[in-house]
Amino acid sequence: MVPVPEVAGRVFGDGLGQAVQFAEMLERYGVQRGLIGPREVERLWDRHLLNSAVIGEQIGDGVRVIDVGSGAGFPGVPLAIARPDLDLVLVEPMARRADWLNEVAESIKLDVTVVRGRAEEKALRERVGAADVVTSRAVAPLARLAGWCLPLVREGGMMLAVKGASARDEVARDAKAVARVGGGAPTVSECGVGVLETPTTVVRVERVRSARRPRRAG
Numbered sequence: 001m002v003p004v005p006e007v008a009g010r011v012f013g014d015g016l017g018q019a020v021q022f023a024e025m026l027e028r029y030g031v032q033r034g035l036i037g038p039r040e041v042e043r044l045w046d047r048h049l050l051n052s053a054v055i056g057e058q059i060g061d062g063v064r065v066i067d068v069g070s071g072a073g074f075p076g077v078p079l080a081i082a083r084p085d086l087d088l089v090l091v092e093p094m095a096r097r098a099d100w101l102n103e104v105a106e107s108i109k110l111d112v113t114v115v116r117g118r119a120e121e122k123a124l125r126e127r128v129g130a131a132d133v134v135t136s137r138a139v140a141p142l143a144r145l146a147g148w149c150l151p152l153v154r155e156g157g158m159m160l161a162v163k164g165a166s167a168r169d170e171v172a173r174d175a176k177a178v179a180r181v182g183g184g185a186p187t188v189s190e191c192g193v194g195v196l197e198t199p200t201t202v203v204r205v206e207r208v209r210s211a212r213r214p215r216r217a218g
């Protein structure tokens with residue numbers, strides 16, 4: 001088993017046991033079920049579990065969160081473990097990944113709702129409703145992601161996209177497109193500073209209004 005880093009206790013608190021169980025499930029079945037690449041097993045804690053959980057720093061108490069494109073469970077599952085006060089919905093279109101997420105929730109006794117569907121679909125939007133915060137990681141470039149996520153954010157709420165080194169370039173490239181779908185100016189910040197060796201880079205966009213309607217000609 002991959003050793004549990006000391007900092008995990010600080011990040012997950014009372015949820016550490018659930019985090020360990022989730023890591024063990026991924027270690028045992030993740031590669032075989034095509035959920036993670038073989039190289040990810042060694043770095044499950046720092047690159048995935050801890051990196052995901054620390055984004056909770058930017059989320060208020062007891063709010064509703066929708067995680068779009070959860071895949072193997074990131075960032076939604078570690079976030080739900082570290083922050084049991086949140087009401088978390090995991091959205092995932094692929095059946096085998098949605099099945100996995102349900103299995104994880106049942107095995108580690110995690111109180112989340114798994115919904116199968118694509119974030120941009122009307123039926124999905126009607127089903128999940130609006131949230132205070134919509135999270136995502138590695139789902140789409142910022143402009144497209146904003147078009148999918150902001151309609152799920154209540155006015156005054158925000159989307160939080162975990163991004164890598166591309167974050168600032170994406171913001172510079174896509175800020176206008178984000179504004180067209182109702183987003184405020186995107187900002188880039190780090191979560192887990194002073195806790196993780198490599199903090200998590202997050203792009204934050206507030207939903208300021210509904211998407212702009214295209215102007216009619218004439």
Ligand SMILES: C[S@@+](CC[C@H](N)C(=O)[O-])C[C@H]1O[C@@H](n2cnc3c(N)ncnc32)[C@H](O)[C@@H]1O
Nearest residue numbers: 068069070071072074093094118119137138139
């Ligand atoms: C590269 S994986 C990332 C998975 C996970 N967020 C992570 O960081 O490990 C992208 C995920 O987004 C999902 N996805 C793709 N298009 C989507 C859409 N339109 N709505 C919701 N999820 C989507 C895919 O099925 C896949 O699970």
